[in-house]
Amino acid sequence: MTATAEAGAQEALAPTMPDPLSPAERRHLANALRVLAIDAVEAAKSGHPGMPMGMADIAEALWRRHLRHNPADPAWPDRDRFVLSNGHGSMLLYGLLHLTGYDLPIEELKRFRQLHSKTPGHPEYGLTPGVETTTGPLGQGIANAVGMALAERLLAAEFNRPDHTIVDHRTFCFVGDGCLMEGLSHEVCSLAGTLGLEKLVVLYDDNGISIDGHVVGWFADDTPKRFEAYGWRVIRDVDGHDAAALDRALAEAVTPCGKPTLICCKTVIGWGSPAKAGTHDVHGAPLGAAESAAAKAEMGWTAAPFEIPEDVRAGWDARGRGAALEGAWQERFRRYAEAHPDLAAEFTRRVSGELPADFARAADAWIAETAARTDTVATRKASQQAIQALAGLLPEMLGGSADLTGSNLTDWKGSASVRMTGGGSYVHYGVREFGMTAMMNGVALHGGYLPFGGTFLVFSDYARNGLRLAALMGLRVVHVLTHDSIGLGEDGPTHQPIEHAASLRLMPNMDVWRPCDALETAVAWRTAVERHTGPSCLLLSRQGLPAQSGPGRTDGAARGGYVLAEADGGRPDVVLIATGSEVQVVMEARTVLAGRGIAARVVSMPCCELFDRQDEAWKASVLPAGVPRMAVEAGAPDLWRKYVGLDGDVVGIARFGESAPAGDLYRFFGLTADAVAQRTARLLGRV
Numbered sequence: 001m002t003a004t005a006e007a008g009a010q011e012a013l014a015p016t017m018p019d020p021l022s023p024a025e026r027r028h029l030a031n032a033l034r035v036l037a038i039d040a041v042e043a044a045k046s047g048h049p050g051m052p053m054g055m056a057d058i059a060e061a062l063w064r065r066h067l068r069h070n071p072a073d074p075a076w077p078d079r080d081r082f083v084l085s086n087g088h089g090s091m092l093l094y095g096l097l098h099l100t101g102y103d104l105p106i107e108e109l110k111r112f113r114q115l116h117s118k119t120p121g122h123p124e125y126g127l128t129p130g131v132e133t134t135t136g137p138l139g140q141g142i143a144n145a146v147g148m149a150l151a152e153r154l155l156a157a158e159f160n161r162p163d164h165t166i167v168d169h170r171t172f173c174f175v176g177d178g179c180l181m182e183g184l185s186h187e188v189c190s191l192a193g194t195l196g197l198e199k200l201v202v203l204y205d206d207n208g209i210s211i212d213g214h215v216v217g218w219f220a221d222d223t224p225k226r227f228e229a230y231g232w233r234v235i236r237d238v239d240g241h242d243a244a245a246l247d248r249a250l251a252e253a254v255t256p257c258g259k260p261t262l263i264c265c266k267t268v269i270g271w272g273s274p275a276k277a278g279t280h281d282v283h284g285a286p287l288g289a290a291e292s293a294a295a296k297a298e299m300g301w302t303a304a305p306f307e308i309p310e311d312v313r314a315g316w317d318a319r320g321r322g323a324a325l326e327g328a329w330q331e332r333f334r335r336y337a338e339a340h341p342d343l344a345a346e347f348t349r350r351v352s353g354e355l356p357a358d359f360a361r362a363a364d365a366w367i368a369e370t371a372a373r374t375d376t377v378a379t380r381k382a383s384q385q386a387i388q389a390l391a392g393l394l395p396e397m398l399g400g401s402a403d404l405t406g407s408n409l410t411d412w413k414g415s416a417s418v419r420m421t422g423g424g425s426y427v428h429y430g431v432r433e434f435g436m437t438a439m440m441n442g443v444a445l446h447g448g449y450l451p452f453g454g455t456f457l458v459f460s461d462y463a464r465n466g467l468r469l470a471a472l473m474g475l476r477v478v479h480v481l482t483h484d485s486i487g488l489g490e491d492g493p494t495h496q497p498i499e500h501a502a503s504l505r506l507m508p509n510m511d512v513w514r515p516c517d518a519l520e521t522a523v524a525w526r527t528a529v530e531r532h533t534g535p536s537c538l539l540l541s542r543q544g545l546p547a548q549s550g551p552g553r554t555d556g557a558a559r560g561g562y563v564l565a566e567a568d569g570g571r572p573d574v575v576l577i578a579t580g581s582e583v584q585v586v587m588e589a590r591t592v593l594a595g596r597g598i599a600a601r602v603v604s605m606p607c608c609e610l611f612d613r614q615d616e617a618w619k620a621s622v623l624p625a626g627v628p629r630m631a632v633e634a635g636a637p638d639l640w641r642k643y644v645g646l647d648g649d650v651v652g653i654a655r656f657g658e659s660a661p662a663g664d665l666y667r668f669f670g671l672t673a674d675a676v677a678q679r680t681a682r683l684l685g686r687v
Contacts, residue, residue: 019065019247021315026243029064029315030056031299032099032308034272037091038295039305040112040119041286047113047121050269050282051089053295054240055174055205058265061246062172062203063096063318066254070322071101074130077351078329080169081132081148081446085141086176086205087122088284094119097130099308099316104129106306125445125473133445134473137465139182140438142202145173146188147442147451149200149260150418150427154398155448157423159347164336166329166347170199170254177215180204180223187435192260193231196420200260201253205240207269213280224264233259240265258420272299350396350448353476353532362393363526370522371554374547379580380482380540382518384409386525387452391415391425394450394529398443400427401454401480402436407542408454408482433459437466437479444475450529452478457497457539460504470535471509477535478528484514484539485634486669487581492659501539501579502636505608509534513607514633515557516583517547520606523557527610541581543662548583548604560610561622565590567599574680575623577603577631577643585666586632588673593680600680601627608639630680634671649683651676 019026033056041047068080084093091112097104104118111117118128122136132148135141149171156167179185192200204223208215224234238249246265253261270282273295287295296302303309337344349356366389377385391397391412401410411426418424429436433455440451460467460481470477486496504512513524513536521540528536548564556562565587567573574593576586583604590600603622605611611619623629629648631640637652644650653669666672670679681687 019243023243025315026060027057028300029312030060030243031272031301032312032316033059033092033095034299035296035301035303036095036098036109036306036308038287038292040091040094040109042289042292042305043110044113045286047091047286048088048284049091049287050209050284051086051176051205052092052095053271053273053277053282054207054267054269055089055092055265056271057241057243058174058203058205058246058267059092059096061243061250063100064316065247066250067172068169068325069100069130069318070326071097071130071319072322073326074102076326076329077447078167078169079326081145081171083133083141083145083148083171083173084123084135085145085173085179086138087135087141089176090119090121090123093123093131094128097128099313100318101322102130106308110306133442134469137469138176138178139184140441140466140469142173142175142179143184143188143435143438143466144442144445145171145200145202146192146197147439147444148446149192149197150195150439151443151446151449152199153195153197154418154423159343161336161340161343164332164339166333166336170201173200173202174205175202176205177208177210177219180221181219184434184438187432188439189227189232190230191430191432191435191439193227194420195418196231196258197260198256198258201250201263202261203263203265205267206264207267209269209278209280209283211280211283224262227262231259233257233261235261235263238263238265240267241271274298346395353447355530356393359393367519367522367526367554371519373518374549375518376544376546377518378541378544379515379517379521380407380409380480380542382515382521383480383482383525383538383540384412385518386522388412389522390525390529396448396450398425398427398449398451399453400429400436400440400451402429402433402459403431404455404482407456408480410452410454410480427453429453433462434466437463437470440477441466441470441473441475444470444477445473450476450478452480454480454482456483456495457481457500458483458495460500460537467504467510467535467537468507471507474509474534476532478525479535479537480540481537482540483542485541485581486653486657486665487541487543487634487662489542489662489665490659493656496657497635498653498656499636501633502639504537505639511536511607511609512539513537514539514580515606516578516580516604517545519547519553520557520604523554524606527558527607539580543581545581546584548587557604557606559614559618560607560612561603561605561614563601563622564604565602567601568594569599571599572601572624572627573599574684575601575603575627575629576676576680577605577623577629577640579605579633582632582634582671585671585673585676589676589680592673592677596677596681596686598681598684598686605643628683630676630683632671632676634666634669649679651679
């Protein structure tokens with residue numbers, strides 16, 4: 001390690017030491033971020049230079065002086081997390097990652113916003129080393145950050161021991177006016193204050209500008225008072241272009257107080273641009289060649305585009321201090337492992353996301369017991385029973401509900417509620433569906449936990465974009481969505497999901513399960529837990545559903561679709577396809593059809609996406625060519641037409657529901673055995 005790196009490492013280990021650089025030297029380092037943003041946006045002919053230019057001084061203070069990270073190991077478990085919630089300013093983050101020493105070469109910055117580059121228009125998790133989460137949809141980054149801070153608090157309570165601290169890091173988040181206008185920010189910041197997440201530090205870029213212009217006409221909140229009302233510590237009126245003032249604010253923000261901290265930074269958007277600074281013209285468009293040159297002259301920057309002087313690179317290089325920080329933690333972890341070997345092994349497993357070595361054997365036994373059941377049970381209750389079994393195998397399960405615990409049945413015996421201090425395994429999110437979903441994403445991104453949360457299926461609309469980002473990032477989260485159909489009855493059309501199952505199935509990388517009984521519910525849960533490439537939605541009934549029977553059901557359900565009941569006499573005249581509560585309907589319709597001399601095969605398809613991923617031989621064995629098909633589901637019918645083809649038919653609901661007892665509704669909408677049998681006979685021309 002060089003003398004410069006050693007000095008940087010010592011400073012990182014004690015960031016309260018005075019910075020050896022002068023204010024002018026620090027400004028010069030910040031200007032490197034500004035010109036990289038200018039150059040990249042100019043090269044791409046699109047992008048957002050204003051925020052990176054306005055927040056460059058804040059980024060310099062945080063990343064050089066306070067953020068604990070190691071560019072050589074972006075996955076170091078005890079690193080501080082950094083979230084750029086105002087993700088349109090992505091070049092600020094790419095500049096930081098490049099300059100501090102992450103594997104992001106200057107060639108990638110030159111390819112900003114180009115196909116297959118590591119510098120897309122908005123930060124994308126899993127694509128760029130050092131990017132902790134996908135941001136861009138405003139407000140979701142700060143919600144992820146709250147989830148990360150919650151995961152840190154819970155993991156520390158679970159694993160730290162006296163004289164052995166292995167979990168002790170912070171989550172820092174940059175936000176802009178847009179993030180704080182989004183209703184999602186109210187949901188999660190309120191809960192962060194209630195839970196006292198003091199390791200969360202949010203830096204607010206208060207520049208008063210959004211795309212449409214000066215925000216005073218549409219955003220006149222007293223933001224400091226708002227956050228104080230949430231229970232946050234608020235550091236007001238910090239000059240976002242004064243490195244020393246920012247250092248003081250950050251030093252205060254990391255002192256314990258039992259509250260999350262908001263630092264309100266007054267900045268000028270596009271700082272350094274002579275003609276456009278402080279205006280919305282610099283928000284989301286290139287400066288142009290002439291103004292770019294003028295801005296660089298204003299900053300005294302003489303290097304060519306994308307050229308970083310060696311003294312600037314040396315000033316930013318964080319590899320030395322990062323190695324020292326992680327090295328000190330590795331030594332702490334070594335001593336921890338000597339004193340608590342079992343805990344150390346469990347911690348390592350948990351943060352890696354691996355399942356316990358004996359999980360498959362234990363899960364096989366539990367599934368086998370479930371397969372032998374013959375009782376009638378609502379699948380929401382079967383889900384709770386699955387949670388109970390899994391919680392005994394997976395201590396990383398972190399459950400919760402958006403104020404519907406008693407309806408979603410997402411708690412379990414032995415679960416402990418998360419409160420203001422200490423640990424816990426169950427989060428009461430309150431009536432915050434979007435906040436819950438986005439926080440769960442943050443928990444999953446942090447690592448160490450497998451989050452799941454519940455609400456009614458119809459309210460998945462509130463959480464839609466959080467679900468989408470979970471799918472986009474490939475996160476292992478489980479959404480328990482109960483009251484899945486008109487079967488909830490009297491609550492009426494506001495609460496009866498019609499289009500929701502089909503809509504969720506349209507989302508790439510989302511597995512949507514609608515199980516018909518306890519066995520399929522157990523298989524759905526196990527598959528979701530074992531899936532490391534994306535989220536799962538479990539659509540569950542309020543009403544009791546009878547247990548189905550038949551050979552090979554466990555393996556068939558695990559393939560997403562299978563033959564539940566074969567046609568009497570061999571080759572079927574028709575294939576009846578159904579999910580969830582309608583499986584029993586088509587099983588009864590099969591009997592009615594048999595009385596008419598029509599042989600029907602019944603296919604249960606609890607997860608269309610998983611079925612679609614099977615090999616062609618399996619799919620053909622379940623849905624044979626040349627046999628007419630009828631699909632039945634209490635919801636929007638159109639998606640099922642890809643399975644039944646032009647010669648098939650679908651019994652579904654293409655309008656909103658009604659308020660009435662469930663039985664009356666099923667009769668009214670033609671979702672009975674007799675109605676399905678009559679429709680099928682008509683399809684076959686045998687009425």
